[in-house]
Amino acid sequence: MNALVRPSELKKQHLIDPEICIRCGTCEATCPVGAVSHDDVNYVVDADKCEYCMDCIAPCPTGSIDNWRIVKVAYSLADQLGWAELPRQEDFGEAAAAAVEAIEGEVGALLERAHSGTGGKPVAPVTASKPTVNIFTRTRPATATVQGNYRITAQNGSSDVRHIVLSFGETLFPVLEGQSIGIVPPGMRADGRPHDVRLYSVASARDGEKRNANNLSLTVKRSEGGVASNYICDLKIGEKVQVTGPFGATFLMPNDPSTNIIMICTGTGSAPFRAFTERRRRAAPGAPGKMIMFFGARAPEELPYFGPLQKVPESLLEKHLVYSRLPGRPKEYVQDRIRSRAGRLADLLGSEQTHIFICGLKGMEAGVDEALADVCRGYSLDWSRLKPQMRATGRYHVETY
Ligand SMILES: Cc1cc2nc3c(=O)[nH]c(=O)nc-3n(C[C@H](O)[C@H](O)[C@H](O)COP(=O)(O)OP(=O)(O)OC[C@H]3O[C@@H](n4cnc5c(N)ncnc54)[C@H](O)[C@@H]3O)c2cc1C
Known part of the structure; x- marks a missing residue:
């Protein structure tokens, strides 16, 4: 354990797993900032150029692109070109956990609070299964289309809870049971800043609300005066929704x-x-x-x-x-x-x-x-x-x- 390391000294480095990668070149073609390159052996990510936009994650057919290490000194391109397998994560103890939470920012804090009851x-x-997280962000959200909005509590009762079905069309949005997604409510707060992302648990299995239909469902309760829950509960079939995530790894x-x-x-x-x-x-x-x-x-x-x-x-x-x-x-x-x-x-x-x-x-x-x-x-x-x-x-x- 490297006890003297402070979270501020660490960074999250994006890496490609050479054991799984099939060298199809999709990541290099997708990266908007030219951070991915290759030689005859490996595809590699330049830590000085990668902006964590996640554009390369969804198109990768193997998941080899979705690999990360918390590092004090980033692995160089020469290091990565020489690898037959990914190096193990160095043990930075609590400092690494704090660094990841800081990177995950707004949503990390929400999840940390939600999971605090574990003690x-x-x-x-x-x-x-290994979850995929943070592919779509507030600045680069996925667009989903509303496929269904059904009330699942009695019509005459005081509690309005909706079963919402969202389709991702051609966009790959992988989730596991227990993960959440973020919904970006349209519009601005009174102070002129965009609304915060709200998290909602996925209510369908990993292969979709309808099997292999590339959709998922949510269970959303309308809260009086609530920004996101009222927006979601009022959605009509065919409307578009900005989605972030998926989130949650435990x-x-x-x-x-x-x-x-x-x-x-x-x-x-x-x-x-x-x-x-x-x-x-x-x-x-x-x-x-x-x-x-x-x-x-x-x-x-x-x-x-x-x-x-x-x-x-x-x-x-x-x-x-x-x-x-x-x-x-x-x-x-x-x-x-x-x-x-x-x-x-x-x-x-x-x-x-x-x-x-x-x-x-x-x-x-x-x-x-x-x-x-x-x-x-x-x-x-x-x-x-x-x-x-x-x-x-x-x-x-x-x-x-
Ligand atoms: C990990 C995680 C998973 C979650 N999963 C789900 C889920 O599956 N389903 C679900 O429904 N929620 C879920 N939530 C909660 C969800 O993220 C939102 O917090 C919730 O929907 C309320 O958001 P909102 O924007 O509607 O309310 P906000 O606008 O954030 O307001 C918060 C509360 O303040 C009160 N309020 C605000 N303005 C007024 C006003 N003018 N008058 C009266 N009261 C007011 C309301 O009671 C409201 O509920 C989850 C949260 C987390 C952290």
């Missing part, structure tokens, strides 16, 4: 079909879990791992996807739909149901194959945490030890906003 640095599941679905996935959510926090469920249904039907969902709302009318969820078989997804405002019934929150299913959960928590994902409003974290501690207490497990273990091995994930 430490979030870690991706060991068997998650809140990702494990690929291993034997993993048990406990999903705890409220409201639009269900979006990534819709993606997880659809992924498992498509990629690993009959998987040995269990998927179990605790989903809280005030009433069925306010629970996004209430109707479609009834049709998901219990063999694929064990559902606990929990309501806090049913007339004549005691209030029940997700943490209450977690406690009343303690035996079932303790069985799963005892397994190293089990992952916990929590997503939704910030306020839900504390109650869920206490309920999981109670479950453990009743079954000779110690949550204060288990949680950090799960977090460190990429099995405990929080995304709240």
